[in-house]
Amino acid sequence: MLRPESDGEVKFRLEVRNWLKENLSADLRDLTFRPLPEKILPWCRKLYDQGWIAPHWPKSAGGMGATPVQQVILIEELALAGAPDAPAQGLNHIGPLLIKLGSDEQKKRHLPSILKSDVIWCQGYSEPNAGSDLTSLRTKADIDGDELVINGHKIWTSWAQHAHWMFALVRTGGGSSNREGITFVLIDMASDGITRRPIENIARDEEFCEVFLDDVRVPISNVVREIGQGWSVATTLLNEERIRIGGPVHALRAMAKLRAMARYRPESMDSRIADQLARAEIEVEALTASYLDSLERFEKGESDGSDSSYLKILGTETTQFIHDIAMDIAGDEGARRVPITTNELTADFSEMFLQSMRLPIYGGSNEIQRSILAGRVLHLPRG
Amino acid sequence: MTQYSESETLIADSAAAFFEQAGGVDRVRRIRDKWPAFDRAAWEEIVGMGWLGMLAPESKGGLELGIREAVVLLENIGRSIPVEPVVGAITAAFILAKCDTDEADNLLADLMGGEKIILPVGKDEKKSGIDLEIINDAVNGRTGSVADMHGADAFLVWIGGKDNAGLYVVEKNTTGVDVKYHETVDGGSVGCLIFKNVDPSKLKILSRENMSREDFSDAGDVLCLGNAALMLGLMKTALEITTEYMKTRQQFGSPIGSFQALQHRTASLYVAMISSRALVYEACRAFGSERQSLACRAAKARSAESTMALVKECIQFHGAIGFTDECDIGLYFRRAMALSAAGGNPSECRRRYAEIRGDLTRSAC
Numbered sequence A: 001m002l003r004p005e006s007d008g009e010v011k012f013r014l015e016v017r018n019w020l021k022e023n024l025s026a027d028l029r030d031l032t033f034r035p036l037p038e039k040i041l042p043w044c045r046k047l048y049d050q051g052w053i054a055p056h057w058p059k060s061a062g063g064m065g066a067t068p069v070q071q072v073i074l075i076e077e078l079a080l081a082g083a084p085d086a087p088a089q090g091l092n093h094i095g096p097l098l099i100k101l102g103s104d105e106q107k108k109r110h111l112p113s114i115l116k117s118d119v120i121w122c123q124g125y126s127e128p129n130a131g132s133d134l135t136s137l138r139t140k141a142d143i144d145g146d147e148l149v150i151n152g153h154k155i156w157t158s159w160a161q162h163a164h165w166m167f168a169l170v171r172t173g174g175g176s177s178n179r180e181g182i183t184f185v186l187i188d189m190a191s192d193g194i195t196r197r198p199i200e201n202i203a204r205d206e207e208f209c210e211v212f213l214d215d216v217r218v219p220i221s222n223v224v225r226e227i228g229q230g231w232s233v234a235t236t237l238l239n240e241e242r243i244r245i246g247g248p249v250h251a252l253r254a255m256a257k258l259r260a261m262a263r264y265r266p267e268s269m270d271s272r273i274a275d276q277l278a279r280a281e282i283e284v285e286a287l288t289a290s291y292l293d294s295l296e297r298f299e300k301g302e303s304d305g306s307d308s309s310y311l312k313i314l315g316t317e318t319t320q321f322i323h324d325i326a327m328d329i330a331g332d333e334g335a336r337r338v339p340i341t342t343n344e345l346t347a348d349f350s351e352m353f354l355q356s357m358r359l360p361i362y363g364g365s366n367e368i369q370r371s372i373l374a375g376r377v378l379h380l381p382r383g
Numbered sequence B: 001m002t003q004y005s006e007s008e009t010l011i012a013d014s015a016a017a018f019f020e021q022a023g024g025v026d027r028v029r030r031i032r033d034k035w036p037a038f039d040r041a042a043w044e045e046i047v048g049m050g051w052l053g054m055l056a057p058e059s060k061g062g063l064e065l066g067i068r069e070a071v072v073l074l075e076n077i078g079r080s081i082p083v084e085p086v087v088g089a090i091t092a093a094f095i096l097a098k099c100d101t102d103e104a105d106n107l108l109a110d111l112m113g114g115e116k117i118i119l120p121v122g123k124d125e126k127k128s129g130i131d132l133e134i135i136n137d138a139v140n141g142r143t144g145s146v147a148d149m150h151g152a153d154a155f156l157v158w159i160g161g162k163d164n165a166g167l168y169v170v171e172k173n174t175t176g177v178d179v180k181y182h183e184t185v186d187g188g189s190v191g192c193l194i195f196k197n198v199d200p201s202k203l204k205i206l207s208r209e210n211m212s213r214e215d216f217s218d219a220g221d222v223l224c225l226g227n228a229a230l231m232l233g234l235m236k237t238a239l240e241i242t243t244e245y246m247k248t249r250q251q252f253g254s255p256i257g258s259f260q261a262l263q264h265r266t267a268s269l270y271v272a273m274i275s276s277r278a279l280v281y282e283a284c285r286a287f288g289s290e291r292q293s294l295a296c297r298a299a300k301a302r303s304a305e306s307t308m309a310l311v312k313e314c315i316q317f318h319g320a321i322g323f324t325d326e327c328d329i330g331l332y333f334r335r336a337m338a339l340s341a342a343g344g345n346p347s348e349c350r351r352r353y354a355e356i357r358g359d360l361t362r363s364a365c
Helices: A007-023 A037-050 A068-081 A089-101 A104-115 A230-236 A238-245 A249-264 A271-299 A307-333 A351-358 A366-377 B006-021 B024-033 B040-048 B067-080 B086-099 B102-113 B218-248 B260-286 B292-323 B329-341 B346-357
Strands: A121-124 A140-144 A147-158 A165-171 A182-188 A194-199 A208-219 B118-120 B132-135 B138-142 B154-161 B166-171 B177-183 B189-198
Touching: A007 A037, A007 A068, A068 A249, A068 A271, A089 A104, A089 A121, A089 A165, A089 A230, A089 A238, A121 A147, A121 A208, A147 A165, A147 A182, A147 A194, A165 A230, A182 A208, A182 A230, A230 A238, A238 A271, A238 A307, A249 A271, A249 A307, A249 A351, A271 A307, A271 B260, A271 B292, A271 B346, A307 A351, A307 A366, A307 B260, A366 B260, B006 B067, B024 B067, B024 B329, B067 B086, B067 B218, B067 B260, B086 B102, B086 B118, B086 B154, B086 B218, B102 B118, B218 B260, B218 B292, B218 B329, B260 B292, B292 B329, B292 B346
Parallel strands: A121 A165, A140 A165, B118 B154, B132 B154
Antiparallel strands: A140 A147, A147 A208, A165 A182, A194 A208, B132 B138, B138 B189, B154 B166, B177 B189
């Protein structure tokens, strides 16, 4: 962050930095994969106890109600300390959605457990034939008394194998367009009829799953808003959600890895690499400035909804750009599989690079975001 | 996208309207053909707007506005790509006001009154940032480069030395000083001053005795940020012209703007432009803090790269007509080349950035 910090902000940064020094144990630092629930959830709980687990949630909902600058300070310090990647579906997606659109009962039941990190959530949107074209989803929900009976097939569901709950889009029928007749529902993953099959990704990580739903019975009280309003429920917070996807978290973690790689291979340093390092830092500053600007306007109600698309593109492509430079510095070791940890640093060659390949795909592919910008912001004609 | 306050909107609108009324890009075309003649009439009108004293205090006749207002002004001036050295003159006024001496105040009045065009001159970055120096009562050597200097009457130069180090004003006809400039592709110029056995006692010193080189180091920052702001405006207009063209130009029975291959590339330009804009306005917040220089170099490097990438695609999307001199988009392309190079090109800005930042691999956030 380039702007000067107030005394209070400087104090907060130091508080975070010192706290991380004492509380982030070595086995949680500089990890290239998200650690398994038994390891990551206690860490999230520590952040919760400290009051920092949900900086962007309002205080009234149990969050920190942090300013954009405080949020960036937290992101920067966590990245600098090498803190692990926490599961985000609860805190960044369904949590804020329920705060805005959930029933009182839904809020009471789910918000505290999300904050305390007792519960892992997954997102049941994508299907084998509904990726970028999400409204063609076919998982079906029939109304039977006060229950929905759900049948279908979700895929690319991050961390479904560990999840206790899923928020999903299902088709309840009716309506003339694909957007109508979709319902937003909360599914207890312990329900009968749910089969989860992990899929190993390109980084050899079982990060996502296929989820099969066979006659899964869900009480209608688990529907968010009304039956048939699912598309508007899912898209109401899309701008806010994607602004967060476009935050500098991944880019800053990549930057920490890049610095470590430069220390690990000092022999690679020449004026060309020095230029690339400066370029990488400037790109991260441009991203951080964009993120702060968007959050600030979002809070003032001035965001026009296109911010999230540009930030998604910028954040994910900046991250990949930084990984490219790290790979360049790694030289002939660039394809080594396992990271090296010395007393001073962890040099990750390929793992974060491979993991980063998902960034331009997930959360609405960057191609979809570019089409949104072309239509809604640049007003180019439809093809 | 960062939004203007009410007072900033007034500044923005008056700047944009002024240059459109002055003839917009048609005037830029005419100027280009008469080089090195300088459009004095236009300069007097610019002076009349009071903009040059943007950063000078009210007590000295300036507007005493902040760097952000200056950036808003320049962003909107940049939309019409004038080649007049507005950024240089605003920076000169900023420097002169700092001196707080009678000599400097008189020059400031001349500059803001339109009597003289005065521009600041930096160190010679080609020689790793060496200032001119008084050695054996003589000054020899060359200064750093100055953009759009062909209309200037005088220059502000820091000259070092054991005695009499300070900020000097160097009139263009000073004996032993060669004001050497070349034509640039946009109808502007780039050059430097070459000193040959110049007697420093013949030059007028402007700074106070207790002032050092450091007191003027932010001149380079204002220039960087100012040029970055001009490029923001240039990008905005060039992209508007191009998307309008893409909506009307038909091929294969459809407007070319409906083709996804072009839409996605246009969206990429928008992302680069809008994030450079956020960085420039973030640098305004950093102005006056210890991160000022860092932020201004980052803003210039990033904006210049976005601008060049953007105008290249603008030419490409126009097709063959974009390659003609007749098409206005080429004027934006050529001005982008000049602004990108002026006051430190992207590589040079990154080199300075890294230098200020220290060893990137060791330092924390």
